[in-house]
Amino acid sequence: xxxxxxxxxxxxxxxxxxxxxxxxxxxxxxxxxxxxxxxxxxxxxxxxxxxxxxxxxxxxxxxxxxxxxxxxxxxxxxxxxxxxxxxxxxxxxxxxxxxxxxxxxxxxxxxxxxxxxxxxxxxxxxxxxxxxxxxxxxxxxxxxxxxxxxxxxxxxxxxxxxxxxxxxxxxxxxxxxxxxxxxxxxxxxxxxxxxxxxxxxxxxxxxxxxxxxxxxxxxxxxxxxxxxxxxxxxxxxxxxxxxxxxxxxxxxxxxxxxxxxxxxxxxxxxxxxxxxxxxxxxxxxxxxxxxxxxxxxxxxxxxxxxxxxxxxxxxxxxxxxxxxxxxxxxxx
Amino acid sequence: xxxxxxxxxxxxxxxxxxxxxxxxxxxxxxxxxxxxxxxxxxxxxxxxxxxxxxxxxxxxxxxxxxxxxxxxxxxxxxxxxxxxxxxxxxxxxxxxxxxxxxxxxxxxxxxxxxxxxxxxxxxxxxxxxxxxxxxxxxxxxxxxxxxxxxxxxxxxxxxxxxxxxxxxxxxxxxxxxxxxxxxxxxxxxxxxxxxxxxxxxxxxxxxxxxxxxxxxxxxxxxxxxxxxxxxxxxxxxxxxxxxxxxxxxxxxxxxxxxxxxxxxxxxxxxxxxxxxxxxxxxxxxxxxxxxxxxxxxxxxxxxxxxxxxxxxxxxxxxxxxxxxxxxxxxxxxxxxxxx
Numbered sequence: 001x002x003x004x005x006x007x008x009x010x011x012x013x014x015x016x017x018x019x020x021x022x023x024x025x026x027x028x029x030x031x032x033x034x035x036x037x038x039x040x041x042x043x044x045x046x047x048x049x050x051x052x053x054x055x056x057x058x059x060x061x062x063x064x065x066x067x068x069x070x071x072x073x074x075x076x077x078x079x080x081x082x083x084x085x086x087x088x089x090x091x092x093x094x095x096x097x098x099x100x101x102x103x104x105x106x107x108x109x110x111x112x113x114x115x116x117x118x119x120x121x122x123x124x125x126x127x128x129x130x131x132x133x134x135x136x137x138x139x140x141x142x143x144x145x146x147x148x149x150x151x152x153x154x155x156x157x158x159x160x161x162x163x164x165x166x167x168x169x170x171x172x173x174x175x176x177x178x179x180x181x182x183x184x185x186x187x188x189x190x191x192x193x194x195x196x197x198x199x200x201x202x203x204x205x206x207x208x209x210x211x212x213x214x215x216x217x218x219x220x221x222x223x224x225x226x227x228x229x230x231x232x233x234x235x236x237x238x239x240x241x242x243x244x245x246x247x248x249x250x251x252x253x254x255x256x257x258x259x260x261x262x263x264x265x266x267x268x269x270x271x272x273x274x275x276x277x278x279x280x281x282x283x284x285x286x287x288x289x290x291x292x293x294x295x296x297x298x299x300x301x302x303x304x305x306x307x308x309x310x311x312x313x314x315x316x317x318x319x320x321x322x323x324x325x326x327x328x329x330x331x332x
Numbered sequence: 333x334x335x336x337x338x339x340x341x342x343x344x345x346x347x348x349x350x351x352x353x354x355x356x357x358x359x360x361x362x363x364x365x366x367x368x369x370x371x372x373x374x375x376x377x378x379x380x381x382x383x384x385x386x387x388x389x390x391x392x393x394x395x396x397x398x399x400x401x402x403x404x405x406x407x408x409x410x411x412x413x414x415x416x417x418x419x420x421x422x423x424x425x426x427x428x429x430x431x432x433x434x435x436x437x438x439x440x441x442x443x444x445x446x447x448x449x450x451x452x453x454x455x456x457x458x459x460x461x462x463x464x465x466x467x468x469x470x471x472x473x474x475x476x477x478x479x480x481x482x483x484x485x486x487x488x489x490x491x492x493x494x495x496x497x498x499x500x501x502x503x504x505x506x507x508x509x510x511x512x513x514x515x516x517x518x519x520x521x522x523x524x525x526x527x528x529x530x531x532x533x534x535x536x537x538x539x540x541x542x543x544x545x546x547x548x549x550x551x552x553x554x555x556x557x558x559x560x561x562x563x564x565x566x567x568x569x570x571x572x573x574x575x576x577x578x579x580x581x582x583x584x585x586x587x588x589x590x591x592x593x594x595x596x597x598x599x600x601x602x603x604x605x606x607x608x609x610x611x612x613x614x615x616x617x618x619x620x621x622x623x624x625x626x627x628x629x630x631x632x633x634x635x636x637x638x639x640x641x642x643x644x645x646x647x648x649x650x651x652x653x654x655x656x657x658x659x660x661x662x663x664x665x666x667x668x669x670x671x
Contacts, residue, residue, distance in 0.1 A: 080550075099503065100416075120407075123453070140393050140407075140417065158393070160417070162453045176453075179521065180419035182503050183471035184454060184511045185441075186521055205519075206441075208454055226442045226485040247445035247476055249454075264445060265477045288656070 052235045082320040083124060084164065086131040091148055093134055095122040100139035100181070107134075107150050115150025123181070126165040126173070133248030135165040135173045141181050145194070157196055162187070166212050170194060174201070174210055174218065189220055193242060202231065202238045214255055221251040221262075242271055244278075244295050250286045254293045259309070261287035261296050268298045270309055281311045297321055372434040372526065372536035373491050373573035375470060375511045376425065377650055379539050384508065385422040387525040388414045395537040395579035419523040420512030422471065427507045428479070431470050432540050433489045434511070437462040442485055444476025448499040455502020456480050456494045465621055467521055471510035474499030478656060490583040492540030492574040492649045538573035538619070541585075541646040545658035553663040556631035563603045565626040568644065568657065570617050578612035583650020585613045587625040589645035590654055590661075599640055599664060601628025610642065631666040638664045 083093040085106075096104035100121040107115045121139010127148070128134065136144040136153075141160020146153040160181050166174040171194035178184040189207045192198050204222035211219050218233045219241075230242040230251050243262045244251055248269075251262035261269045261281070268287045271278040281287070284298030284305065295306050295314055302322040306314040374381075390397040396404040398414040409415040427448060437460035446456050456473040458481060473496045474480025483495045500507045513536070514521040526536040548566035556562045566587070570576055576585040589595045589608045596607040604610050610627035617623030629640075641661040644652040653659070 052348075099505065175354075180417075180512075180523070182418065183420055183457070183469060183512060184502075185457065185459060185469055185471075185512075185514075187454075223441075223443060226444075228445070247443075249445040265475070266447070285447075 013273075059094060082322060083122070083136075084126050084134065085322040085324050086127040086148070087129055088131060091127065091131050092322075093125045093127070093136070095125075098122055103139070105136060105146065107146075107148060117146065117150055117153055119144070119153075123162055124164040126167050128167040128171070129169050133167075135167050135175075137161050137163075137165060137175070139181075141178065143175065157192060157198075163209055166210060168212070174212070176207055176210070189218075201233060201236075204231065204238070208249070208251070211252060213253070213257070219253040219257075226260070232257070241273065244271060252288055254289050255291060256293055261289060263287060268296065268307075270296070279311075281309070282307045282313070288323060297323060335366060344350075345405065370561050371464075372468070372513065373432070373540040374537055375432050375434045375468070375509065376423065377430055377539060377541065378425065379425050379653075381425050381429075383421055384411060384424050385409070385418050385421060386413060386527055387523060388416055388418045389525050389528070391417065393417065399525060420471070420510045420511055421527070422508050423631065424506065424508040425498050426475055427497075427499050427652050429509075431473065431496045431498055431509055432460075432649065433460055433491055433493045433495050434468045434513075434536065435460070435462050435464075435466075435491045435575045437468070437489055439483045439485055439487045439489060439495075440467065442476075442481050442483065442553070444473070444481035446475060446501040447499060448474040448478045448480060449504075450501050450659050451504065452502060455504065456496075456499060458483060460489065460495070461516075465516050466524070467514040467516060469510070469512040470474075470495060470503045471512070472499055472501050472508060473497060475501070487608045488507050490580075490649070492646060493582055494577075494649060538571075540572050540574040541644075541645055541649060541652055541655055542570075542572035543568040543623075543652050544571050545660055552553040553637070554629055554665060555665045556629055556670055557668050558631045558633075558635060560629060561628040561630040563626060563628050564662065565614075565624050566642075566660065567622050569622050570619050573619055574646070576613045576617040576623050576646075578615065582646075584647050585617075586645050586647060587613075587627060588645045590641040590651075593643070593645075593651060597640060598633045598638070599629045599631075603628050609645075629662065629664060631664075633666055635666050635668050638666065640664060 004305055068301050081095045081098050083095050085092050090109060092108045094108060096106065096107040098228060103119055103122040105117045105119045105122060119136065123137040123139060125134050125136045132148050134146045134148060136146045138144060141162060142158045143156050143161055144153055144163065145156045160178050161175040162178050162181055162184060163176040167290050173192045175190060176187045178188045179186040186205050187207050189201045189210055191199050191201055201218065202220065206223040208221045208223060222229050222231055226246050228244045228248040228251055230253055231238045232241050232243060232250050244260065244262050248262045248264050251260050253260055258273050262269055262271065263285050266283060268281045268284050269278040270281050281296060282298055282305065284300050286299045288297045295308055297304055297306050303318040305316045309316055386399045388396045393416060394405065394407050396414050396416050404410060407416045439458065440461040441459040444456050446454065455470040455471060456475060457469060458473065460468045480497050480499050483489055496538060498507060498509045513524050513526045516523050546567040546569050549564060554562065554564060578584055587610045589597050594608045600607050604627065611625050614624045614626055639661050643654045643657060
């Protein structure tokens with residue numbers, strides 16, 4: 001059973017049909033907002049012909065909500081990816097496909113509304129803390145400001161950037177500036193201020209991902225030589241907190257910084273910070289800690305699963321999933 | 333201090349950032365010293381592999397400048413030429429195809445943790461640092477667990493040596509090798525276009541190890557008296573991009589038994605290196621030169637007619653293509669008396 005303080009936002013792919021909103025050429029039920037961007041890459045028709053999207057929210061348990069997202073056409077590799085979830089778990093951003101080709105950014109609200117924007121490719125997205133807008137990285141690595149209601153979308157800054165951007169309360173965005181989107185041999189952690197100024201946050205040449213800690217500090221995983229290290233910026237100075245060795249990927253620091261979860265060769269491991277050795281938690285990929293740090297969400301070939309730190313299975317989901325950052329009192 | 337790694341210019345905003353990157357990339361792309369055709373070999377062994385996309389020499393979005401000088405004002409892909417902002421050379425090949433070092437160098441970085449076909453922001457790669465200051469990058473490789481990474485961090489490698497196997501990790505829409513030649517600009521690795529001003533889709537260089545049969549001292553059946561040894565030589569032309577050397581390992585070129593490879597030969601003479609290596613190339617043989625291989629054939633088995641197959645092996649790198657060598661073998665007749 002999940003911790004009561006856990007709010008899990010999950011995205012279910014084909015197999016479910018429920019009440020909701022139908023878009024993509026057909027409309028059923030609620031109104032649909034569909035907007036083609038007035039951009040140089042905003043080609044219509046990025047949503048594949050005949051595709052049908054269906055979304056519905058289902059509160060399956062206290063603190064646990066499910067967002068179901070369905071598509072009538074067979075899924076293709078890299079298609080219909082959950083990009084980001086709003087901090088309070090009431091919104092999600094979904095990409096019809098990842099990559100440089102025109103793609104649909106589907107903004108899903110748990111209240112049942114849905115908007116769709118055609119973007120010139122999609123790589124990643126991150127919600128602002130107030131869920132009112134998103135930073136979206138398009139297929140060429142530019143960052144866009146997109147309002148959560150889909151009413152506006154503006155290209156903000158050219159990159160190229162990759163990964164999942166982190167939006168801070170003041171409107172700054174933390175992102176990875178890369179040398180190349182296809183083969184990012186250099187990937188630098190930067191903060192882009194609300195005025196568009198860009199500052200590099202660490203000297204590491206190949207940063208794989210960053211996360212915002214509860215105290216406002218930043219943790220990131222960097223590749224050095226052939227090893228992955230977990231770093232934390234303390235008063236702007238990078239401090240190594242763990243050396244995860246060769247072939248470790250998708251590392252994430254626990255909320256209270258007492259452990260690192262990472263993936264290696266198809267398994268998810270937990271490396272305690274007290275000097276103990278890494279222990280296998282589960283088979284799977286891309287571990288993410290729950291906000292309380294007590295459970296870990298992992299991707300599986302046919303969905304997702306939640307495990308305790310000791311590796312006890314707590315929930316199995318036939319869907320992509322993500323934890324919302326906060327559970328209750330998100331307004332505060 | 334590195335002009336770029338300091339990122340001081342970033343404080344001035346994104347447009348200056350883009351302008352600086354464009355200026356540097358443009359300068360490198362336009363003015364980097366041209367490479368000679370044999371400076372770098374192609375990073376694979378299969379002569380059938382061809383270029384799919386080359387470098388976009390114009391860093392601006394929506395403007396593509398390919399290696400021939402043609403410009404496209406669009407963001408569409410142009411197979412055989414370029415796609416927008418592409419930083420390397422894409423060579424389609426099946427997953428698990430061997431990938432070779434394009435030049436002697438040192439392994440500067442490896443990543444093998446991603447799945448062989450794991451789609452995502454990052455993938456598996458090997459990066460080599462070369463003595464001329466350039467770096468080469470081999471991206472989208474198979475996972476280390478699947479044999480995708482064949483070298484270790486800080487290891488010396490030679491041109492033509494296998495560094496890994498291809499895959500489809502990272503941003504990958506079909507198995508291929510992303511090969512890149514980069515210039516070290518004070519710690520920043522900036523893409524250069526090795527095909528600049530060259531209209532060859534197979535550039536840089538050539539397949540590292542290839543050979544063509546030329547002649548041998550006796551193309552007919554070799555007749556040897558039982559218990560005796562006679563000497564035989566065969567010549568092959570080096571049609572690859574890598575110089576053959578007799579005494580540098582890995583990479584020395586030897587004549588070894590074939591079908592099956594490395595089988596113990598009944599005809600191994602006392603001058604053979606071991607039971608399957610008949611000899612090394614007689615001398616240093618540069619591309620386009622002819623190399624000779626001289627070795628003894630001992631009439632060890634009983635009288636009869638035999639056949640021994642041979643192939644060239646660049647040790648530590650890979651075997652040559654036996655068919656390209658003309659399916660080389662030596663027919664041998666062992667007699668009781670000298671005929």
